[in-house]
Amino acid sequence: DSALHKAVVSTQSTGKIVCIDRNDPLAGQLNDIGDVEKVMPGYLEATRDWFRIYKFPTGKPMNEFAFDGVWKDKAFADNIIKETNGHWKALLSNKGVADDVATQNLSVQNSHGLISVDEATSILNKVPAADSAGPAVDSSTQNQCFVKRTVSENVCA
Numbered sequence: 018d019s020a021l022h023k024a025v026v027s028t029q030s031t032g033k034i035v036c037i038d039r040n041d042p043l044a045g046q047l048n049d050i051g052d053v054e055k056v057m058p059g060y061l062e063a064t065r066d067w068f069r070i071y072k073f074p075t076g077k078p079m080n081e082f083a084f085d086g087v088w089k090d091k092a093f094a095d096n097i098i099k100e101t102n103g104h105w106k107a108l109l110s111n112k113g114v115a116d117d118v119a120t121q122n123l124s125v126q127n128s129h130g131l132i133s134v135d136e137a138t139s140i141l142n143k144v145p146a147a148d149s150a151g152p153a154v155d156s157s158t159q160n161q162c163f164v165k166r167t168v169s170e171n172v173c174a
Contacts (some may be wrong), residue, residue: 030083033068034094035061049091061088075155 035053037044046056053061065086069079108114109122111129120130123137132140 032097034098035064035088050088051090053088 035050037047043056047053050061065082069082071080073079108118108120109125109128109130111120114120120128121132121137121140122128122130123132123134125131
């Protein structure tokens with residue numbers, strides 16, 4: 018089951034699907050977003066808080082939310098999933114795909130970009146080796162930032 022929360026991050030919008038593993042002990046009680054607040058009071062608010070502040074320590078502004086911060090229901094999320102799946106299928110069939118978008122893959126039979134393992138190996142061998150030291154670590158990631166919580170610590174207890 019899923020529900021949608023959409024964060025507006027800088028100039029882009031990113032949707033987040035909230036779901037539960039069907040094998041989770043709470044799965045039978047959580048069928049739509051309204052059930053989450055009933056079964057797990059404070060969980061959605063704590064989750065929204067995390068999405069609001071998680072980039073803040075790196076100097077970015079706090080995120081804002083679409084839909085006035087209201088979590089959308091399962092039907093809304095299901096429509097988003099179906100729409101996104103349609104875009105993915107178009108990508109694999111190469112319909113309306115820009116020339117600079119690589120669609121090569123090893124596993125989607127009958128897709129436009131299906132290639133062999135040998136072809137994939139050849140492509141990867143053309144990529145320059147990564148620096149063994151890895152990328153430089155931005156010093157801003159070493160800072161600690163304390164943000165006042167808007168919900169109590171025991172919301173998930």
